[in-house]
Amino acid sequence: MKQTKYLLDESQLPKNYYNIIPDLPSPPPPPLDPATREPLDPGKLAAIFPMGLIEQEVSGQSEIPIPEPVREAYSLFRPTPLIRAHRLERALNTPAHIYYKNEGVSPAGSHKPNTAIAQAYFNVREGIHKLVTETGAGQWGSALSLAGTFFDIEVLVYMVKISYQQKPYRKSMVQTYGATIHPSPSERTESGRAILAKTPDSPGSLGIAISEAVEEALHDNKAKYALGSVLNHVLLHQTVIGQEALRQMKMAGEYPDVVIGCHGGGSNFAGLAFPFLRDKAAGKPVRAVAAEPVSCPTLTKGEYRYDLGDTAGFTPLMKMYTLGHDFVPPAIHAGGLRYHGAAPLVSQLLHEKLIEAVAYGQDDIFPAAMLFARTEGIIPAPESAHAIKAAIVEAERAREEGQAKVILFNLSGHGNFDMGAYDAFLASTLGGNGKE
Numbered sequence: 451m452k453q454t455k456y457l458l459d460e461s462q463l464p465k466n467y468y469n470i471i472p473d474l475p476s477p478p479p480p481p482l483d484p485a486t487r488e489p490l491d492p493g494k495l496a497a498i499f500p501m502g503l504i505e506q507e508v509s510g511q512s513e514i515p516i517p518e519p520v521r522e523a524y525s526l527f528r529p530t531p532l533i534r535a536h537r538l539e540r541a542l543n544t545p546a547h548i549y550y551k552n553e554g555v556s557p558a559g560s561h562k563p564n565t566a567i568a569q570a571y572f573n574v575r576e577g578i579h580k581l582v583t584e585t586g587a588g589q590w591g592s593a594l595s596l597a598g599t600f601f602d603i604e605v606l607v608y609m610v611k612i613s614y615q616q617k618p619y620r621k622s623m624v625q626t627y628g629a630t631i632h633p634s635p636s637e638r639t640e641s642g643r644a645i646l647a648k649t650p651d652s653p654g655s656l657g658i659a660i661s662e663a664v665e666e667a668l669h670d671n672k673a674k675y676a677l678g679s680v681l682n683h684v685l686l687h688q689t690v691i692g693q694e695a696l697r698q699m700k701m702a703g704e705y706p707d708v709v710i711g712c713h714g715g716g717s718n719f720a721g722l723a724f725p726f727l728r729d730k731a732a733g734k735p736v737r738a739v740a741a742e743p744v745s746c747p748t749l750t751k752g753e754y755r756y757d758l759g760d761t762a763g764f765t766p767l768m769k770m771y772t773l774g775h776d777f778v779p780p781a782i783h784a785g786g787l788r789y790h791g792a793a794p795l796v797s798q799l800l801h802e803k804l805i806e807a808v809a810y811g812q813d814d815i816f817p818a819a820m821l822f823a824r825t826e827g828i829i830p831a832p833e834s835a836h837a838i839k840a841a842i843v844e845a846e847r848a849r850e851e852g853q854a855k856v857i858l859f860n861l862s863g864h865g866n867f868d869m870g871a872y873d874a875f876l877a878s879t880l881g882g883n884g885k886e
């Protein structure tokens with residue numbers, strides 16, 4: 451029988467995070483203070499982040515140790531499996547070998563606990579017992595709420611209103627983990643009230659929810675803020691994914707020609723890709739592809755320039771691909787990919803042409819998700835379905851070229867709480883347009 455699962459045991463959980471910064475061709479452009487447009491003094495971030503995370507944000511060290519309590523919490527679900535998608539390969543009739551890293555096995559259902567747990571730990575270590583955050587699809591909010599229960603932290607979540615309505619069970623999950631959740635924009639903050647005054651039926655956006663969360667954290671000196679993507683330290687925490695995948699690909703006796711992740715703020719893509727890009731910097735010819743939605747085409751259509759990370763202007767200016775900080779994307783089902791900006795590190799790599807970006811519409815990604823569910827059995831998060839679509843495109847190209855390419859993608863989460871989105875897709879396709 452052909453091998454399907456490549457599993458590591460707990461002793462093989464990475465001991466360090468991999469920091470890509472020292473391996474970049476040039477130093478990353480610094481974040482700027484929005485008031486002066488001068489490089490930001492990292493100390494200023496102390497109002498919203500603990501020092502342990504600020505140090506990681508600016509670290510030039512290649513390997514950053516993972517504290518034991520974090521590794522212990524990770525061991526509930528890490529190392530995650532690497533799966534060879536034999537059945538998908540057969541359905542595509544492709545000579546390509548397709549592998550996926552299944553981050554959907556975490557208790558919250560996505561890769562987000564990799565950083566939530568680390569962030570909770572570094573806050574508690576500095577005596578912080580309250581965290582405020584935003585969430586798009588609800589994955590990050592539920593992950594931070596989970597981490598809150600592990601480390602005795604009160605968690606307050608602002609959830610983008612459209613997702614709050616589309617995904618009521620994510621809200622229940624956050625509450626089950628003992629956290630509090632509000633739809634955003636809300637009347638609770640000045641930033642929320644300003645948006646509602648202008649656009650009473652605003653569906654919300656990550657940019658707005660970030661403003662509300664930062665504002666609340668700034669007004670409560672016992673609380674800090676936590677971000678689920680974009681920043682260097684978040685990407686750093688996610689590199690456990692790629693480090694494990696490197697070992698697992700070795701067990702499979704293969705090395706990927708291409709690694710793929712969906713892209714919202716950049717964290718799951720970076721988490722898988724960065725450890726492989728270290729090999730690329732050393733001469734390996736591996737490609738890395740970030741897959742985003744056409745309705746929020748930050749990497750493929752955005753501009754590479756300094757912009758704010760949120761709508762109201764509480765965050766530093768970061769050099770990144772951006773659609774503009776007041777861009778409110780259409781209410782697509784992949785709520786986790788509705789961010790106007792992109793991680794500065796991912797942006798820099800794209801600008802330097804070390805990675806590639808592609809964009810797909812909902813019409814592309816739901817059929818890909820269906821095929822995946824019907825072959826591999828897992829119902830993917832709509833966000834992850836962008837990576838699946840990109841992997842299928844690569845596998846079909848391999849078939850046309852008659853090449854046994856090795857494709858690795860990140861299944862960033864399962865879609866068991868996204869059945870509303872699947873219902874909508876099924877209703878439209880079953881509704882008589884001949885597709886089903």
Ligand SMILES: Cc1ncc(COP(=O)(O)O)c(C=O)c1O
Nearest residue numbers: 589679714715716717718786863
């Ligand atoms: C399952 C899933 N995948 C991907 C993302 C996108 O985030 P990132 O680009 O930071 O990985 C999200 C965000 O909420 C998500 O929930």
